[in-house]
Amino acid sequence: xxxxxxxxxxxxxxxxxxxxxxxxxxxxxxAEYCGATIVYERLEGCEARIIGHxxxxxxxxxxxxxxxxxxxxxxxxxxxxxxxxxxxxxACTDHAFAAEWSHDNPERRAxxxxxxxLLPRPMFSQYARRREMTFATVRDLATRFCTSLxxxxxxxxELGSFPAMVVCSELGHRRWFIRGPDIPETLWPRNEVGLQxxxxxxxxxxxxxxxxxxxYADGWIDHxxxxxxxxxxxxVRITTRLVLSLLWWKDERQLSALENDASL
Amino acid sequence: MSKQPETHxxxxxxxxxxxxxxxxxxxxxxxLAEVRExxxxxxxxxxxxxxxxxxxxxxxxQQKLRAAQQQYDARIADMRHKExxxxxxxxxxxxxxxxxxxxxxxxxxxxxxxxxxxxxxLTDADVESQLKQLKELGVLDNLPTYGETKP
Numbered sequence: 001x002x003x004x005x006x007x008x009x010x011x012x013x014x015x016x017x018x019x020x021x022x023x024x025x026x027x028x029x030x031a032e033y034c035g036a037t038i039v040y041e042r043l044e045g046c047e048a049r050i051i052g053h054x055x056x057x058x059x060x061x062x063x064x065x066x067x068x069x070x071x072x073x074x075x076x077x078x079x080x081x082x083x084x085x086x087x088x089x090x091a092c093t094d095h096a097f098a099a100e101w102s103h104d105n106p107e108r109r110a111x112x113x114x115x116x117x118l119l120p121r122p123m124f125s126q127y128a129r130r131r132e133m134t135f136a137t138v139r140d141l142a143t144r145f146c147t148s149l150x151x152x153x154x155x156x157x158e159l160g161s162f163p164a165m166v167v168c169s170e171l172g173h174r175r176w177f178i179r180g181p182d183i184p185e186t187l188w189p190r191n192e193v194g195l196q197x198x199x200x201x202x203x204x205x206x207x208x209x210x211x212x213x214x215x216y217a218d219g220w221i222d223h224x225x226x227x228x229x230x231x232x233x234x235x236v237r238i239t240t241r242l243v244l245s246l247l248w249w250k251d252e253r254q255l256s257a258l259e260n261d262a263s264l
Numbered sequence: 265m266s267k268q269p270e271t272h273x274x275x276x277x278x279x280x281x282x283x284x285x286x287x288x289x290x291x292x293x294x295x296l297a298e299v300r301e302x303x304x305x306x307x308x309x310x311x312x313x314x315x316x317x318x319x320x321x322x323x324x325x326q327q328k329l330r331a332a333q334q335q336y337d338a339r340i341a342d343m344r345h346k347e348x349x350x351x352x353x354x355x356x357x358x359x360x361x362x363x364x365x366x367x368x369x370x371x372x373x374x375x376x377x378x379x380x381x382x383x384x385x386l387t388d389a390d391v392e393s394q395l396k397q398l399k400e401l402g403v404l405d406n407l408p409t410y411g412e413t414k415p
Contacts, residue, residue, distance in 0.1 A: 001335070002328075002331060002332060002335055016328065017326065017328050017329040017332070018322065018324075018325025018326040018327070018328070018329060019326070019329065020322075024326070024329070026329065026333060028333070028336050029329050029330075029332040029333035029336055030329075030332070031336075032332045032333070032335055032336035032339070033328060033329070033332035037336065037339050037340070037343075038336075039340065039343065039397075041393055042389070043390075044387060044390065045385075051371070051394070051397050051398065051401060051403075052401075053398075053401040053402060053403050054401070054402070056401055056402075057401070058397045058400060058401060060393070060397070
């Protein structure tokens with residue numbers, strides 16, 4: 001019987017288990033090593049739950065979800081376990097996985113843990129290098145790492161080679177966003193997504209978008225001169241209410257110019 | 265008269281050391297020429313050795329991961345076939361789960377409120393599943409007996 005280790009951040013856990021390739025990230029074995037057994041059952045009303053007692057836990061994951069979602073759910077619950085071991089019980093909904101990325105709460109911490117575990121920085125950076133900031137790239141990487149679209153998109157924005165931002169909106173209202181490291185903190189996405197955007201079309205019931213398009217930046221960026229610039233938008237619907245948008249400053253000079261305008 | 269095994273081993277070891285020493289002292293050109301004389305491609309041979317070393321290192325580094333996978337497989341098989349001594353009727357099982365939640369209100373808040381909003385909305389299958397897991401974890405062991413239970 002393996003003695004579960006105390007809290008381990010994902011990079012330390014992966015190193016301890018000798019994992020250096022995406023195909024070796026076996027979430028069931030990793031969770032078991034940490035004292036949490038993952039079982040698959042039919043669940044109603046939530047995607048996953050965890051019941052913990054002492055140094056052992058059982059994570060239940062919805063058996064009818066896609067494999068990528070199941071892996072993320074398992075890793076998310078493991079995140080709860082690693083942060084709150086010994087007194088833990090959580091039932092997590094689909095909404096928590098998609099919407100809880102910005103505010104500091106247990107769901108966000110669990111989401112971050114799952115992302116760091118399933119999409120480790122050194123491995124992901126290697127595969128994301130010089131790739132376009134679009135959902136075509138995200139889908140390819142999501143297949144390689146067997147991860148969900150949302151988690152993989154966030155990772156691409158954080159670790160990709162080009163300046164980009166991901167915005168999650170609910171019926172046209174911004175829920176959360178994450179800037180890439182090259183996006184100045186002076187640039188904020190609008191609270192209400194502009195009318196001339198793909199995300200707004202999707203929120204109003206349009207069918208699936210046909211890949212990335214250039215839109216005026218004022219549809220997305222809260223800045224008086226934003227209408228003079230463009231940004232490449234790629235948007236997809238991820239739930240009935242939520243739309244995920246990738247904003248890519250393909251022409252980086254426009255980002256510099258907008259930043260300079262912002263500093264005036 | 266046959267030699268002792270220990271003597272054989274010493275001789276073999278001496279030959280291996282001599283071979284290793286001879287390779288260490290040879291120039292790159294001499295080694296490459298020797299490999300080609302044997303009909304081998306040095307690049308392919310080198311890649312084969314690199315790959316073998318990588319595989320061996322990986323097997324060593326992933327010992328804990330493999331042990332965890334084996335433990336997981338065994339635990340799942342065990343849980344699948346285990347008979348849990350739980351009340352036989354849905355009503356009695358629901359009463360037992362309510363008793364657990366009365367002792368562990370934080371658990372009720374997390375498992376019921378987030379998922380169903382109300383205890384009465386829990387399905388019978390979910391009640392049974394949660395009780396089995398609580399039993400597996402030992403949470404039920406210290407509870408007073410509620411309702412009907414299997415012998």
